[in-house]
Amino acid sequence: MPPAPNDPTSASPAPSGTPPHASVLPREVRAFLALRPGQTFVDATLGAGGHSLLLLPDLAPGGRLIGLDVDPAAQQIARARLEPEAQRLGVALVFVQRNFAELPAVLDELGGAAPHGILADLGVSSMQFDTPARGFSFQHDAPLDMRMDPALPHTGADLLAELGEAEIADLLYLHGGERGSRRIARAIVYEREAGRAVKTTGQLEALVRRALRVRGHQRIHPATRTFQALRIAVNREMDVLARFLEAAPERLAPGGTLAVISFHSGEDRLAKQRFKALHKTGRFRMVEKSVVQPGDDEARANPRSRSAKLRGLRRASDA
Ligand SMILES: C[S@@+](CC[C@H](N)C(=O)[O-])C[C@H]1O[C@@H](n2cnc3c(N)ncnc32)[C@H](O)[C@@H]1O
Structure with missing residues (x-):
């Protein structure tokens, strides 16, 4: 299972003056999710809130965004970026510092919400990777921590x-x-x-x-x-992804879409196998048959995007 040559762990830091994390495949994610005013969207990996910021206008007015991240630092950054815009647009925000493997419990605690869109943009963010004290990068000498969730x-x-x-x-x-x-x-x-x-x-x-x-x-x-x-x-990334992929599709609202962006062949394989199996049931279909990857322009502008792979799964409107 070779890592992609440009796995984030091998890339150099983003130049200053750019957002804290450059969101990958932004147009493609937006088209896959096709969110509508008043709908509920779950960003399962909030990070810097970049994808969420892009999707907020699609939910306005009256929609709701539920943002999960295990990292309290990410939650803080995303909150500061999203709150003013959500207020202006009339979209409700719910921030939850939990692992996306626990999504069913989170949705139950929120009154049984059935999201129209769920996004998981896997792996570490540039903020985590570029902060030496987090211990993700060999570009700086620091304690070998590597926990996305500091409570692990x-x-x-x-x-x-x-x-x-x-x-x-x-x-x-x-x-x-x-x-x-x-x-x-x-x-x-x-x-x-x-x-x-x-x-x-x-x-x-x-x-x-x-x-x-x-x-x-x-x-x-x-x-x-x-x-x-x-x-x-x-971070037990394969285990939590498998749990998430098992449960998340069943929690979608009819017609709702789950989008997964992976940076590792093992993660992509898990998503592909699960989506194929659900496609066969007739209750779900894959948004695109083959995987979607960044084009040359995006890969040039954001070298960390090069190994990204997007897959989508849509629940039938009568399922
Ligand atoms: C690639 S970044 C997401 C960037 C975000 N899409 C954006 O545009 O700003 C991944 C984020 O997901 C979080 N994360 C990774 N695995 C997670 C999990 N199992 N549950 C919740 N959050 C997770 C990480 O802490 C990190 O902040």
């Missing part, structure tokens, strides 16, 4: 301190497609047993370079796959 019990450093060598190798291969997974895992455990456990992004980056015996410039940084894999494990 285990950081990246904790996992490397606690897991066995085979478990570390498996997670690097499974989530990062790292062919040198065994060598890296062996080096992590060797250092740990010598009293030099990996605790920072800089230590992990240097260890991967040594373990893979990398010399000279590489097109993709040699630590990209390791960092991506560890982040996915810390």
Whole structure:
């Protein structure tokens, strides 16, 4: 499962003066969701609120936007960007700091809302990635944290301190497609047993370079796959996505659409398999048969968008 060459974990920071996170495939997402005034929309991965900001006018007047994010910092940024615009347009906002795997419970707590649109734009935001203290990037030396939700019990450093060598190798291969997974895992455990456990992004980056015996410039940084894999494990990204994909389609209002943007082949596979299975029931259909990806202009303007893949699933209006 190779990571895309431009997985966000390998990209360079966005230039200053741009929004805190450049939303990917904005026109395509808007067309997929086709929201109408008065409808309810769930942004399951609020981030900087960029997609939500774009979709607010479609819900006006009288609509409702429910924004989920596990990261309180993202919630704060999105709230500041969305509130003035929502007030001006007459759209109600509900912010919920929860994991999208818990969407059914969140909707029940909100009185059984049936959304007309749900968007999940997976992975980390540029704000998270570019904040050294969050520990997602090997571009800065910082504690190896990697939690999107700061309340999660285990950081990246904790996992490397606690897991066995085979478990570390498996997670690097499974989530990062790292062919040198065994060598890296062996080096992590060797250092740990010598009293030099990996605790920072800089230590992990240097260890991967040594373990893979990398010399000279590489097109993709040699630590990209390791960092991506560890982040996915810390945040249990595959598990929560599977739970979300199981439940979210059934919660759509008739005619409602679920849109998923992924940046990792494993995530895209989960969405594709689930959507295909539901398409076969006749109660849902795929919005587009094949996956939608950014065009050259968007990829040039926002290199982090290059590996994005959009899929949509629409509930039949009589289902
Ligand atoms: C790629 S960013 C979203 C950017 C947003 N679409 C925008 O345009 O600004 C992904 C966000 O989803 C959040 N996130 C990732 N996995 C999540 C999950 N399972 N539940 C809730 N939020 C999640 C992250 O904390 C991050 O803020």
